Amino acid sequence: MYVELKNIDKSFGSFQASNDVNFGIEQGKLIGLLGPSGSGKTTILRMIAGLETPDSGDIYINGVRVNDIPAGKRGIGFVFQNYALFRYMSVFDNIAYGLEVQKKSKEEIKDRVSELIKLIGLEGMEKRKPNQLSGGQRQRVAFARALAPNPQLLLLDEPFAAIDAKVRQELRSWLKDMIYKIGVTSIFVTHDQDEAIEVADEIIITNHGRVEQKGSPLEIYKHPETPFVAQFIGQSTILEDCTRLNGFAEVKPGEKAVIRPEFINITRKDEVQKYISAVEEGTIEAIAYRGSYFEIKVRVKGILLTTTAVLEDVYEIGEKVGVLIYRLYIFDEDNAYLLENKAMVDINSVFI
Amino acid sequence: MSQTNKAIQQKSTNSNAKGVKVLLISLGVIFIFIMLVIPMIAVITYAFQDGLKAYQEAIFDPYTIKALQLTLLATVTAVAINTVFGLFAAWTITKFKFRGKQLLTTLIDIPFAISPVIAGLVLVLTFGKIGWAYDFLNAYDIKIVFAVPGIILATVFVTFPFISRELIPVLSAQGTDEEEAAALMGAGGFNIFRKVTLPHIKWALLYGIVLCTARAMGEFGAVSVISGHLRGKTNTLPLHVEILYNDFQLTSAFAVASILVILAVIILILRNLIEYKAKKAGEK
Numbered sequence: 001m002y003v004e005l006k007n008i009d010k011s012f013g014s015f016q017a018s019n020d021v022n023f024g025i026e027q028g029k030l031i032g033l034l035g036p037s038g039s040g041k042t043t044i045l046r047m048i049a050g051l052e053t054p055d056s057g058d059i060y061i062n063g064v065r066v067n068d069i070p071a072g073k074r075g076i077g078f079v080f081q082n083y084a085l086f087r088y089m090s091v092f093d094n095i096a097y098g099l100e101v102q103k104k105s106k107e108e109i110k111d112r113v114s115e116l117i118k119l120i121g122l123e124g125m126e127k128r129k130p131n132q133l134s135g136g137q138r139q140r141v142a143f144a145r146a147l148a149p150n151p152q153l154l155l156l157d158e159p160f161a162a163i164d165a166k167v168r169q170e171l172r173s174w175l176k177d178m179i180y181k182i183g184v185t186s187i188f189v190t191h192d193q194d195e196a197i198e199v200a201d202e203i204i205i206t207n208h209g210r211v212e213q214k215g216s217p218l219e220i221y222k223h224p225e226t227p228f229v230a231q232f233i234g235q236s237t238i239l240e241d242c243t244r245l246n247g248f249a250e251v252k253p254g255e256k257a258v259i260r261p262e263f264i265n266i267t268r269k270d271e272v273q274k275y276i277s278a279v280e281e282g283t284i285e286a287i288a289y290r291g292s293y294f295e296i297k298v299r300v301k302g303i304l305l306t307t308t309a310v311l312e313d314v315y316e317i318g319e320k321v322g323v324l325i326y327r328l329y330i331f332d333e334d335n336a337y338l339l340e341n342k343a344m345v346d347i348n349s350v351f352i
Numbered sequence: 353m354s355q356t357n358k359a360i361q362q363k364s365t366n367s368n369a370k371g372v373k374v375l376l377i378s379l380g381v382i383f384i385f386i387m388l389v390i391p392m393i394a395v396i397t398y399a400f401q402d403g404l405k406a407y408q409e410a411i412f413d414p415y416t417i418k419a420l421q422l423t424l425l426a427t428v429t430a431v432a433i434n435t436v437f438g439l440f441a442a443w444t445i446t447k448f449k450f451r452g453k454q455l456l457t458t459l460i461d462i463p464f465a466i467s468p469v470i471a472g473l474v475l476v477l478t479f480g481k482i483g484w485a486y487d488f489l490n491a492y493d494i495k496i497v498f499a500v501p502g503i504i505l506a507t508v509f510v511t512f513p514f515i516s517r518e519l520i521p522v523l524s525a526q527g528t529d530e531e532e533a534a535a536l537m538g539a540g541g542f543n544i545f546r547k548v549t550l551p552h553i554k555w556a557l558l559y560g561i562v563l564c565t566a567r568a569m570g571e572f573g574a575v576s577v578i579s580g581h582l583r584g585k586t587n588t589l590p591l592h593v594e595i596l597y598n599d600f601q602l603t604s605a606f607a608v609a610s611i612l613v614i615l616a617v618i619i620l621i622l623r624n625l626i627e628y629k630a631k632k633a634g635e636k
């Protein structure tokens with residue numbers, strides 16, 4: 001493991017911001033730290049950087065325990081949530097600062113800064129001050145400034161938070177490409193799961209100062225290990241009682257279920273049904289246009305479910321439809337597991 | 353028809369507003385004229401009433417020159433001390449979290465709150481013959497009360513909030529992010545201060561220094577108590593003016609006073625220059 005956190009605890013007064021945090025990160029990976037607001041993401045990042053000291057536990061970078069190494073000596077690049085560019089310095093001076101601190105020669109600094117400015121595509125803007133740049137451009141400068149001294153580890157705190165949706169999309173893929181090109185191990189914080197899923201090789205999910213799960217985006221999506229993750233990932237709705245639904249009779253009392261739009265399929269009444277015994281009857285209650293698809297609310301046995309339909313399928317409010325629920329995440333206090341629709345599986349086996 | 357009515361109405365409200373504006377401006381101008389300009393002109397005319405020669409004599413009188421030197425010495429020292437102190441205090445208060453921070457902030461303001469005369473008395477009570485530090489000071493042959501160090505101390509005391517008060521709002525608005533970013537790149541404390549913090553507070557600092565200088569030069573109350581009015585030794589310009597005045601040497605008194613007026617005008621010009629420059633820097 002390249003970066004390793006072992007049993008990290010951190011409190012601010014009586015508030016526990018990190019609670020027995022453990023994880024390891026391999027070299028060269030791009031890691032997304034994902035969690036709701038206040039779950040301790042920034043705190044973890046700041047402790048790795050050395051801007052905050054853990055109350056107990058050890059932090060290792062490249063096999064060296066860094067707890068007692070000051071922030072400036074850890075070889076870490078940090079992109080702040082609001083960029084924290086030096087506002088009285090030009091773009092050039094911002095990027096050059098870390099190199100000047102290292103007492104690099106004038107030519108070396110000039111070469112490196114020009115190289116980075118080319119990399120971030122801001123040629124010709126070297127002399128501008130941060131407040132003469134757009135949000136996206138500032139973000140790029142912050143990125144270049146963090147990279148200039150060739151850090152071994154790059155930490156980014158909500159790098160896209162202050163940027164509008166469209167530019168954010170571009171910057172995401174840009175950042176991902178850059179990080180791969182440079183090959184620097186990186187951790188970025190976000191509370192936007194789409195962002196984490198799209199950008200990260202691996203996701204670490206935090207909640208109430210604890211690490212809930214760590215894994216690839218697909219793993220986390222398909223196999224949530226804790227009730228929190230099951231509810232947090234995807235567009236999840238919680239069903240208090242799902243034993244009523246066809247094919248889920250075996251769910252024990254006290255267990256709840258998480259359902260996502262993609263677990264549900266709706267069909268017209270007159271369509272031929274493949275899994276007749278699994279299909280429920282539902283009534284459409286609301287239809288919302290979401291740009292490239294419809295979001296549909298359908299009531300089945302008194303339970304309101306949310307699903308999606310392609311634009312070609314035009315339904316009407318009040319229409320009776322067939323609803324097929326493929327699977328649910330079942331969870332209780334401690335565990336979460338995936339449960340396929342039994343009625344559906346049974347029919348299948350008969351046909352085969 | 354109604355439209356013209358409206359236009360007329362608008363015009364009348366406009367001219368009303370204009371009337372108020374003119375009234376307020378003239379009130380302000382008259383007030384400033386009576387309170388500031390006339391007295392200043394009076395000082396200058398009085399100073400020259402016995403002719404240029406008398407003015408020159410008063411100005412180049414050895415005691416006046418001594419007093420001017422002492423005033424400049426006390427001012428420069430006090431401003432230097434307070435600049436350093438003000439920077440430290442403002443830095444500590446804005447960049448660190450600690451207990452008693454509120455108390456420290458309040459303590460800094462004390463000289464604003466208490467009368468300078470009392471400040472002088474406090475110093476006499478502490479360092480004078482009846483003061484608790486007297487034996488110690490005496491043992492090492494250090495004289496504070498009725499001596500130059502006392503004058504400087506009093507000036508420092510009275511002017512010490514000026515610089516930190518100017519800096520605290522600017523520093524706390526800046527936050528600590530930029531400093532953290534610099535520290536992460538391995539920069540040392542002094543480098544961070546010089547390269548990151550100082551550019552930010554430069555104008556506020558200069559402004560504070562100017563205000564502090566103006567106040568230090570004019571200080572009378574605290575200095576008056578602690579100086580003992582020893583001509584040529586512990587007399588500052590304001591004290592010298594008072595002595596001359598009490599001696600009915602009006603021409604001399606006003607001539608010396610005119611030095612202070614000229615210094616004040618120079619400082620005011622500096623102040624405006626700084627404000628103008630800071631504004632321009634802010635717009636950039």
Ligand SMILES: Nc1ncnc2c1ncn2[C@@H]1O[C@H](COP(=O)(O)OP(=O)(O)OP(=O)(O)O)[C@@H](O)[C@H]1O
Pocket residue numbers: 012013015016017035036037038039040041042043044191
């Ligand atoms: N310096 C501090 N003093 C006191 N409490 C703090 C401090 N820093 C963070 N906290 C608390 O610790 C908790 C975790 O904060 P943290 O900044 O790590 O959250 P986060 O996951 O980054 O949230 P967000 O997504 O909103 O940025 C929060 O409840 C916060 O109030």
Ligand SMILES: [Mg+2]
Pocket residue numbers: 041042043157
């Ligand atoms: Mg945060």
